[in-house]
Amino acid sequence: MREVPFALLDEQSKKEIRRAILxxxxxxxxxxxxxxxxxxxxxxxxxxxxxxxxxxxGKEDTLKVIDQGADDSxxxxxxxxxxxxxxxxxxxxxxxxxSIVQSRHRIPEVPLTKEQxxxxxxxxxxxxxxxxxxxxxxxxxxxxxxxxxxYLMLFEQIMRYNQTSQGADYPVLVNGRYVMNPSPIPxxxxxxxxxxxxxxxxxxxxxxxxxxxPPYTNVQSLAFEDYPFVVEQFEGKICRExxxxxxxxxxxxxxxxxxxxxxxxxxxxMKEVLARKVAVK
Amino acid sequence: MAYVxxxxxxxxxxxxxxxxxxxxxxxxxxxxxxxxxATMRGFLDQVMSESSLYSxxxxxxxxxxxxxxxxEAIFLLRAHxxxxxxxxxxxxxxxxxxxxxxxxxxxxxxxPGGQILGASHDYLHRLLNFDLLQETAADVVAQxxxxxxxxxxxxxxxxxxxxxxxxDYLRQEGLIREFxxxxxxxxxxxxxxxxxxxxxxxxxxxxxxxQTGTVTSLGYxxxxxxxxxxxxxxxxxxxxQSIHVAMDDEDDPYYIGAIKLTxxxxxxxxxxxxxxxxxxxxxxxxxxxxxQNETKAIAMSIVDHALETGGDTPIHDEEFVLLxxxxxxxxxxxxxxxxxxxxxxxxxLEQMRTIKKEGKSL
Amino acid sequence: METVHxxxxxxxxxxxxxxxxxxxxxxxxNYTVNGLYAETATICMSLLDGEVSFQTANKHREINxxxxxxxxxxxxxxxxxxxxxxxxxxxxxxxxxxxxLAKVGDLIDPQKSATIIIELDEIAPTITAQLTGxxxxxxxxxxxxxxxxxxxxxxxxxxxxxxxIDCIFIERSGRVIALPRxxxxxxxxx
Numbered sequence: 001m002r003e004v005p006f007a008l009l010d011e012q013s014k015k016e017i018r019r020a021i022l023x024x025x026x027x028x029x030x031x032x033x034x035x036x037x038x039x040x041x042x043x044x045x046x047x048x049x050x051x052x053x054x055x056x057x058g059k060e061d062t063l064k065v066i067d068q069g070a071d072d073s074x075x076x077x078x079x080x081x082x083x084x085x086x087x088x089x090x091x092x093x094x095x096x097x098x099s100i101v102q103s104r105h106r107i108p109e110v111p112l113t114k115e116q117x118x119x120x121x122x123x124x125x126x127x128x129x130x131x132x133x134x135x136x137x138x139x140x141x142x143x144x145x146x147x148x149x150x151y152l153m154l155f156e157q158i159m160r161y162n163q164t165s166q167g168a169d170y171p172v173l174v175n176g177r178y179v180m181n182p183s184p185i186p187x188x189x190x191x192x193x194x195x196x197x198x199x200x201x202x203x204x205x206x207x208x209x210x211x212x213x214p215p216y217t218n219v220q221s222l223a224f225e226d227y228p229f230v231v232e233q234f235e236g237k238i239c240r241e242x243x244x245x246x247x248x249x250x251x252x253x254x255x256x257x258x259x260x261x262x263x264x265x266x267x268x269x270m271k272e273v274l275a276r277k278v279a280v281k
Numbered sequence: 282m283a284y285v286x287x288x289x290x291x292x293x294x295x296x297x298x299x300x301x302x303x304x305x306x307x308x309x310x311x312x313x314x315x316x317x318x319a320t321m322r323g324f325l326d327q328v329m330s331e332s333s334l335y336s337x338x339x340x341x342x343x344x345x346x347x348x349x350x351x352x353e354a355i356f357l358l359r360a361h362x363x364x365x366x367x368x369x370x371x372x373x374x375x376x377x378x379x380x381x382x383x384x385x386x387x388x389x390x391x392x393p394g395g396q397i398l399g400a401s402h403d404y405l406h407r408l409l410n411f412d413l414l415q416e417t418a419a420d421v422v423a424q425x426x427x428x429x430x431x432x433x434x435x436x437x438x439x440x441x442x443x444x445x446x447x448x449d450y451l452r453q454e455g456l457i458r459e460f461x462x463x464x465x466x467x468x469x470x471x472x473x474x475x476x477x478x479x480x481x482x483x484x485x486x487x488x489x490x491x492q493t494g495t496v497t498s499l500g501y502x503x504x505x506x507x508x509x510x511x512x513x514x515x516x517x518x519x520x521x522q523s524i525h526v527a528m529d530d531e532d533d534p535y536y537i538g539a540i541k542l543t544x545x546x547x548x549x550x551x552x553x554x555x556x557x558x559x560x561x562x563x564x565x566x567x568x569x570x571x572x573q574n575e576t577k578a579i580a581m582s583i584v585d586h587a588l589e590t591g592g593d594t595p596i597h598d599e600e601f602v603l604l605x606x607x608x609x610x611x612x613x614x615x616x617x618x619x620x621x622x623x624x625x626x627x628x629x630l631e632q633m634r635t636i637k638k639e640g641k642s643l
Numbered sequence: 644m645e646t647v648h649x650x651x652x653x654x655x656x657x658x659x660x661x662x663x664x665x666x667x668x669x670x671x672x673n674y675t676v677n678g679l680y681a682e683t684a685t686i687c688m689s690l691l692d693g694e695v696s697f698q699t700a701n702k703h704r705e706i707n708x709x710x711x712x713x714x715x716x717x718x719x720x721x722x723x724x725x726x727x728x729x730x731x732x733x734x735x736x737x738x739x740x741x742x743x744l745a746k747v748g749d750l751i752d753p754q755k756s757a758t759i760i761i762e763l764d765e766i767a768p769t770i771t772a773q774l775t776g777x778x779x780x781x782x783x784x785x786x787x788x789x790x791x792x793x794x795x796x797x798x799x800x801x802x803x804x805x806x807x808i809d810c811i812f813i814e815r816s817g818r819v820i821a822l823p824r825x826x827x828x829x830x831x832x833x
Binding site for chain 1: 360469473620629633
Binding site for chain 1: 646647648650651652654655657658661662663689690691692693694695749750751753754758777778779780804805807809823824825
């Protein structure tokens, strides 16, 4: 009597999300409003990304879900389980094997291909929210391409600290037109959005916005000529397991020795590199 | 370190879910959904109102499944709602045609059709009834029989349908500020997300499904001084409201059932310019919600009016009110703080260290 | 139940065409609407419902009614329609008029613009066009049977980005190509 539809959402909801996705692709970096549906997981726990994934996914897809770089974190597993339960699709933790990658706060270290779609979960889609709380006004700033506030915010940080203090959520300019919040990925991942081979979709469930960066689209992190954009520096630090240094690292403490050590944050990539090392030996 | 522990993985989640299921049954006690439906009217009414889904049975099921956790029950119902196709829109329904169970006015001692108290907690001494600790099923049946044996006196044959509205009485006298008729198709925020400035139907829809406590608090703030409105409750009516759908424009609409509804009209005095002089007239603040939720509906009428009229306090600010009253949104975002944030934290940490090391000297 | 999968596949094809302008997609044929290619019916089934509106370039009564019947989509004027369908065989003047009238959105809500679904027949000579813009690595070349007037009109409707129209071209062969408003298109003359 109460059969849940394939991919949970009813057909009308999917149509609305699909229309919003197509508009998003046609207007790169612009936040397309959509009537976000309530999902069986917490609003703020990735419902925007989940709705985008559910509107995309078909029987032939293979899904990877990561949270903070990890495939086995509580939330990633929960989302993967829900999609799996309502669609029966294959899931994977190997980035290369996935046709859809849903992620919170990271872009995988393995470069994406044109066969793949990356779906990023977004808590606060509005890059100007920190300087203007009113949605009515921020929408008008975007309309007028009035982005002095965004630059001013970074400028004030530089005045105070001699560098920007924006950690994640570092704003970018898409296709020379819209300032966009790339979601709370570390700055380390910002350059990966620029001219990526894959289509990147952003879903903000609570804030009811969908936006997109098509493949091969120019995406630049906001910066000044004399203060160029810099990513997180892990100078002299390497992943304890793989020896890699050109990856985003997690900082951990050895419980026995009290020593600080580092691990590759992208866990599936770390596993893969380790497996390769073993094979070589 | 705590960060690592959060990567509990699949087994930890499974164990946690099992633990939760065990909590529901560990006392070995059982309650049927029918029992909840029959005895938990107040809970179901609140939950149906906040979830925008009118089904006592599903609300009862949600209550059972969530162990009586309001936030969770609403969550279950809203998520279920997302899986349902929207087949029809109902035709306009007028609360003048309500089958009234309760109807009071604070504005007049005597109103056409009379004050009808119905069933209410308002006149109750809130003392715990310890007899209920011993109450048995047989007691309930016996009590029910006693009540039903009471003969209804003739004079109580009141017409409970088509009761006149208090507002209409004032309107005839020209004391209600008149606005042009607005027959615009109402918006549906569950179908198209709100853009600011909003229209009234978007505001009313957001408020009626708002969190009971939040709407009440905002109404309270408006009343206490953070708003210009000091209303008099013109009429609160609670009753069964018939719902119809039309297949197309020509056919008569079909009756699909009745829902219990609370409707409130508050009278708020306002200055109006009229032919070179200032006069006082009444504005109407409107509140309506699924079920019997009188406090919420009255608070809603205050907030509705506050949003209709300008003012510089938060309850006049539509973004402040409308973007923060939803149960699912507020509880969802607050609870998301429990999720791991170590990537963003690491990013911030790295920056703080660099700034410490290289930052400007004052 | 099958509809769910059929519309999902159609959407993914369209999405790929939108994300990579110039890429030819192939849609399935499950529904027929007299006067339209089956692929157009597939697009209607995947994107249209009662919450949006459409119109045909020649305000074709039967087609309008059929599309409304299978999707529930509202029929509105060309100026208001969210989707404009240009059936094959539409007269050149009507075709241009429909695109001329299509809404382009405004700066606050550029998404409130029309998507044009254009059925091509082999009447117009095929041109080779060069495409650039988001979704295209450097340049893309396509062959399309569209007239110069249509090309020029599309360019002029899209000159004030983010305002503009998004076009989906369907050939009799079933080949589908999408040109979102960001794609610049110019004819290559040899």
